[in-house]
Amino acid sequence: MAFLISILKEIAELMLRKFRIIKAGNKPEVHVESQALKKEGLYVRPDFLSKEECEGFREAIDFHIDGGGGNVWVDEAGADQRVYFINDIDEKFQNFYETSYFRDVLAACTGTTSPSGMLLAARINCKDNNKGSGGGWHRDSPVTHQFKAICYLNDVEEENGPFQFVKRSQRKWEVIKCYVRGVFKPGQYRFTDEEIDRYLLETGSEISSVIGKAGSLVFADTKGVHRGKPLSGGVRYVLFCYFWHGDIPPHFQKLRQ
Numbered sequence: 001m002a003f004l005i006s007i008l009k010e011i012a013e014l015m016l017r018k019f020r021i022i023k024a025g026n027k028p029e030v031h032v033e034s035q036a037l038k039k040e041g042l043y044v045r046p047d048f049l050s051k052e053e054c055e056g057f058r059e060a061i062d063f064h065i066d067g068g069g070g071n072v073w074v075d076e077a078g079a080d081q082r083v084y085f086i087n088d089i090d091e092k093f094q095n096f097y098e099t100s101y102f103r104d105v106l107a108a109c110t111g112t113t114s115p116s117g118m119l120l121a122a123r124i125n126c127k128d129n130n131k132g133s134g135g136g137w138h139r140d141s142p143v144t145h146q147f148k149a150i151c152y153l154n155d156v157e158e159e160n161g162p163f164q165f166v167k168r169s170q171r172k173w174e175v176i177k178c179y180v181r182g183v184f185k186p187g188q189y190r191f192t193d194e195e196i197d198r199y200l201l202e203t204g205s206e207i208s209s210v211i212g213k214a215g216s217l218v219f220a221d222t223k224g225v226h227r228g229k230p231l232s233g234g235v236r237y238v239l240f241c242y243f244w245h246g247d248i249p250p251h252f253q254k255l256r257q
């Protein structure tokens, strides 16, 4: 029964999203980006921000986390420190969040033209038992395709927590196949390392680690399986643009500034 409900949800999501995309109109200027997101679930653009811009953002994040008096979220390990809704308290971040390029890709992929949302600024350090950004392998939604714009503000290597993504894991047929084969349970959106190992083995998929210089922009359909890799050293500064079609979900309200 749970399997059938998941299939029906996938079909309903497809129809609703296609309707919205048609209504939003053609976006030929972001065709490459939207096609990559549709096929692979991932698109990377180097040098979106300059080194100087990244440095400015890093200094501002340090200020907001270490002494700005804002609402700072910290994970259990004390590694991941986040300022949600940083765009509400700092114009520099608001300008980044309003980048029309992101909105065009969002509209082309999801059909959402007037999103609600916010910008999250995060600094994650290497601490014992850190789980990486996002708390391990997950989908942001088990059904709805999501669009997230992520920007690295310092150089990100294998050791300091790259964004990791399983390409094509966002595709509906891939999701359904996993339910049929019993790799994942219908509706499941958090995964253990063992479940991911089995998934990779069953599907022949691979983990893509997004290694990139400061200023690299990453677009992802975060319905796909992803995480921030646990850090074995160093620090990572990053910005995440969140978008929703409707209202901001209630559990984000307490994270407001």
Ligand SMILES: [Fe+2]
Pocket (backbone or CB within 6 Å): 134, 138, 139, 140, 222, 226
């Ligand atoms: Fe996520």
